[in-house]
Amino acid sequence: MNNFTQLLLAWWDDNKRNLPWKDTHDAYTIWLSEIILQQTRVEQGLPYFERLTTAFPTVTHLANAPEDQLMHLWEGLGYYSRARNLHATAKHIAFTLDGVFPNTYETIMQLKGIGPYTAAAIASFAFGLPHAVVDGNVFRVLARYFNINTPIDSTEGKKQFTELANRLLPANQAANYNQALMDFGSLQCKPAKPLCHTCPLQPYCAAYKHQTVDLLPIKAKKMARKTRFFNYLVINIAQNTPTTPNICIHKRTDSDIWQNLYEFPMIETTDTLLDTNQLINQKQWQNWFADAVPIVTNVSKIYEQLLTHQHIKACFWQINLPENTILPNNWQTIHPTEVTNYAFPKVLNTYAHDYWIAPQKQQSLF
Ligand code: SF4
Incomplete structure (x- = not known):
């Protein structure tokens, strides 16, 4: 075995983390944990793992669950396409593959929502197959230990690091090696302030020797983040009868972000948020309500949410409309206290919390 x-592996013997998905070879449990942990810290993902494995102890339970239940349990974790793919794959395994999880790297790779990293993790952890995982941790450790300055987000870099990780992998200890490298x-x-002074690899670490630890790994592209402006309409259509449902929501069907989550009707603008005159002249407003003039009772501050590639700026308009207003077919009405029953994007949950769940600092209009 190489140095x-x-x-x-010696470091890992003394430092392995005890996490609930590490003591199992069950492919379903490992798959669930790996999907949760994509783009997510372990500490953040842990309660979601417990919640999901309790609700869906087997792939068949997950396959038979309504999508709304899964989305609600997933709420707050972000990257909701993961949940949708999880559900589609569970159905495929339960109903097409008779509940049997594929057991080779190639067949695992064919599942929806699974890329090379997740396939290698499942193949090695569940089936002991010799496939190296290559994630951000692995790029960083290898780039530093071997002092490699090939950009990790280049085609050449991905190939180079994947080949290196596989060369270093001991065929009979694939699972331990992968887990050790990630831990x-x-x-x-660590990305910032690595613990070089207590590191047993330090005498052989090329980046430590050449004082390039803080420069590695190299990325070629800086991530550009697009700013989007969302005007949410918190439409109250029965303001005189507070016990009846009265806030309009609908399921988001746009495929860009947050597909299948619920939201208030929303008008997106290109550069700035709207004022009232601009609002009623928007094509969407005209489509929904023709010439109805809204009574605007409150306009919120700007709420913000950062996504990997997008910066969402959201403003919430509380608007009263007459009780006999005809709503578009796919809208539904709920009472404000029911918002916690639905899966909303984080920015809407924050607003609902400020105005309805813990409204002491806000002027509640309901
Ligand atoms: S010495 Fe520092 S940079 Fe090198 S492997 Fe150890 S922690 Fe990473």
Whole structure:
């Protein structure tokens, strides 16, 4: 076994993290944990893992669950396409593959929502197959230990790091090696302030020797974030009868973000948020309500949510409309206290919390 792998496995013997998905070879449980942990810290993902495995102990339970239940349990974790793919894949395994999880790297790769990283994780952790995982932790550790300055987001870099990770992998200890490398990246060779002074790999670490630890790994592209302006209409259509449902919501069908989550009707604008005159002249308003003039009772501050590639700026308009207003077919009405029963994007939950769930600092209009 090469020096790097020996040192890594020795470090792991003393430092392995006890997490509920590590003591199992059940492919379903491992798959669930890996999908939850994509783009998510372990601490954040842990309660979701417990919630989902309790609600859906087997792939068949997940396959038979209504999508709304899954989306509600997933709420707050973000990247909702993961949940939709999870559901589609569970149905495929339960109903097409008779509940049997694929057991080769190639067949795992064919499942929806699974890329090379997740396929390697399932193949090695569930079936002991010799496939190296290559995630952000692995890029960082290898780039530093071997002092590699090929950009990790380039085609060449991905190929180089994947080949290296697989060369270092001991065929009979694939699962331990993969887990050790990820734990080492999270706990010791961290992105900021790595613990070089207590690192057993330090005498052999090329980046430490050449003082390039803080420069590695290299990324070629800086991520550009697009700013979007969302005007949410919190439409109250029965303001004189507060016990009846009165806030309009609908399921978001746009495929860009938050598909299948609920939201208030929304008008997106290109550069700035609207004023009242601009609002009623918007094509969407005209389509929904023709010439109806809204009574605007409150306009919120700007709420913001950062996504990987987008910066969402949202403003919430509380609007009264007459009780006999005809609503579009796919809208429904709920009482404000029912918002917690639905899966909303985080920015809407924050607003609902400020105005309805803990409204002491806000002027509640309901
Ligand atoms: S010495 Fe520092 S940079 Fe090198 S492997 Fe250890 S923690 Fe990472």
